[in-house]
Amino acid sequence: MADLLIKICGLSTEESIDAAIEAGVTHVGLVHFPKSPRHVSIDDAAKLRVRVPKSVKVVLLTVDMEPKPTAEALQEIQPDVLQLHGKEKPEWISLIRQNSDLEIWKAVAVKDRASLERAAIYKDCAHRLLYDAAGGALPGGNGLTLDWRLLMNHRHVLPWGLAGGLNAQNVADAVRYTGAPLVDASSGVESEPGVKDIAKIKAFCEAAKAARAQAA
């Protein structure tokens, strides 16, 4: 069984980036979305990006950003992955894909089986689907879990990952029930919105790795 991919998202300080890397994440996420408590400017994201070794992938998260600022952000930050967490259309995603070597993840708000099935529209434009819970004040980062039973025996059309309300206490069950190859946590490893808690990051990574080792 392949190693579990672990992403911690919404990192905004050097200390939390270093802690996530030390804890064994495979991906670090930078949120560029001004309405988010985890928002980082392009300049700050570019500074944080250079701290990350090649062995760890940098994910830039945007929400319905226009093509021109998206291109500028990609140029400045040079992420490995672009996570689109809004209502981006397949045609628009295809354009980004044609014009870059980026890996593209499309977040999908899952509330029922129909919303999960609809994610197939991204089959030819995204490299990975990231299932998140529907609802909440923001398009993501709300700490809400989706109904994991929907993912059991689901025929995935693309590589995928599980997000939404994951934390050190529930990530083992999440991996066990869904078989997720990638887990992504943000608010579940914080002491308050936008403030990452290093002990929670460590505990999350340990619990996730232990769950995968048990399943192997």
Ligand SMILES: O=C(O)c1ccccc1N[C@@H]1O[C@H](COP(=O)(O)O)[C@@H](O)[C@H]1O
């Ligand atoms: O983190 C945010 O503030 C955010 C804002 C807008 C879109 C997505 C956002 N975060 C992503 O949402 C999922 C789930 O987060 P949580 O673990 O439930 O807090 C995750 O991919 C975050 O990166």
